[in-house]
Amino acid sequence: MAISVSDSKSASTHHDWFSDENLLLMDETVKEVFGVMLGLKIELEGEVPAGAGERVHHEQTAIIGFAGAMSGICEINISTVGCIAIASVMLGGVEVEAGSDSVGDAVGELCNMLAGGWKNRIPSLGSACLLSVPTVIEGTSYHVHQHANATSSRRSYKFAENRMLLTLLYDDPK
Amino acid sequence: MLGTVLIVDDSALMRKIVLRALDAADLDFEEVLEAGDGKEALKLLKANTVALIMCDINMPVMNGMELLKAMREQNVAAGVPVLMVTTESSAEHVQEAVAVGASGYVRKPFTTNDIREKVLALLH
Numbered sequence A: 001m002a003i004s005v006s007d008s009k010s011a012s013t014h015h016d017w018f019s020d021e022n023l024l025l026m027d028e029t030v031k032e033v034f035g036v037m038l039g040l041k042i043e044l045e046g047e048v049p050a051g052a053g054e055r056v057h058h059e060q061t062a063i064i065g066f067a068g069a070m071s072g073i074c075e076i077n078i079s080t081v082g083c084i085a086i087a088s089v090m091l092g093g094v095e096v097e098a099g100s101d102s103v104g105d106a107v108g109e110l111c112n113m114l115a116g117g118w119k120n121r122i123p124s125l126g127s128a129c130l131l132s133v134p135t136v137i138e139g140t141s142y143h144v145h146q147h148a149n150a151t152s153s154r155r156s157y158k159f160a161e162n163r164m165l166l167t168l169l170y171d172d173p174k
Numbered sequence B: 001m002l003g004t005v006l007i008v009d010d011s012a013l014m015r016k017i018v019l020r021a022l023d024a025a026d027l028d029f030e031e032v033l034e035a036g037d038g039k040e041a042l043k044l045l046k047a048n049t050v051a052l053i054m055c056d057i058n059m060p061v062m063n064g065m066e067l068l069k070a071m072r073e074q075n076v077a078a079g080v081p082v083l084m085v086t087t088e089s090s091a092e093h094v095q096e097a098v099a100v101g102a103s104g105y106v107r108k109p110f111t112t113n114d115i116r117e118k119v120l121a122l123l124h
Helices: A020-038 A080-090 A101-121 B012-024 B038-047 B064-073 B091-099 B112-123
Strands: A002-004 A042-047 A060-068 A072-078 A129-131 A135-138 A143-145 A150-159 A162-171 B004-008 B031-035 B052-055 B082-086 B104-107
Touching: A020 A042, A020 A080, A020 A101, A020 A150, A020 A162, A060 A080, A060 A101, A072 A080, A072 A101, A080 A101, A080 A162, A080 B012, A101 A129, A101 A135, A101 B012, B004 B012, B004 B038, B012 B031, B012 B112, B031 B038, B038 B052, B038 B064, B052 B064, B052 B112, B064 B082, B064 B091, B082 B112, B104 B112
Parallel strands: A002 A143, B004 B031, B004 B052, B052 B082, B082 B104
Antiparallel strands: A042 A150, A060 A072, A060 A129, A060 A135, A072 A162, A150 A162
């Protein structure tokens, strides 16, 4: 499956949305969401090169679209085992089976909170940028096409024994 | 008993999380209704009397803002408090939601205390 990031007509002004300062705001958002919603400690492992066409690492992916002042996506990628752990914690410790709707819902909702929490921390994006509903993909046989002028940032985080890859991508009109 | 609560969110998992937060906060609702989007919620509101609506904003088919507008235009569940439970929490979004009928806001991620405080403030 291929997913394209659409052209933006409104994002006509150049912004460095992925400045060091804004990426630190994503780290802050990740820690808040995992801490408040899951009671889990999560640490940044580091930046990961996010090349066009690169295969994803884990089986569960959620993608949220940004539209408005910034046109792009927030994508998170977690193993099924990690998503089961997240869904179980979200539901108060109940057992969650692989393949249940809760697994996909968990990664989708997590992506929603991360994308929304991040853009709301950036004053120029808060109300000027809207979120799509999450798209959840199970499996690794896909890649996200980037336009030539797309700017991306990928970061790896570690929680418990699991990892989350978080990719931010936007169409840069520069 | 606090009557009937309607939880509106396209994520079944998030509806369960909200319900769990209500239980953990000792908010004892007599009945819980669930809807996956605004259209389903509107249908339930026309057929049931509810004490509280807890509603997401970003949903397919009919989003939370559209639900608030439809409730107002069709005079459905007039006077029933609506607590928005959402990631869309900028000041402008809050103002827009309040302008079309929202009574309060809980930002995701939330704690049980966040839910308890906001719900009690609306029901008492």
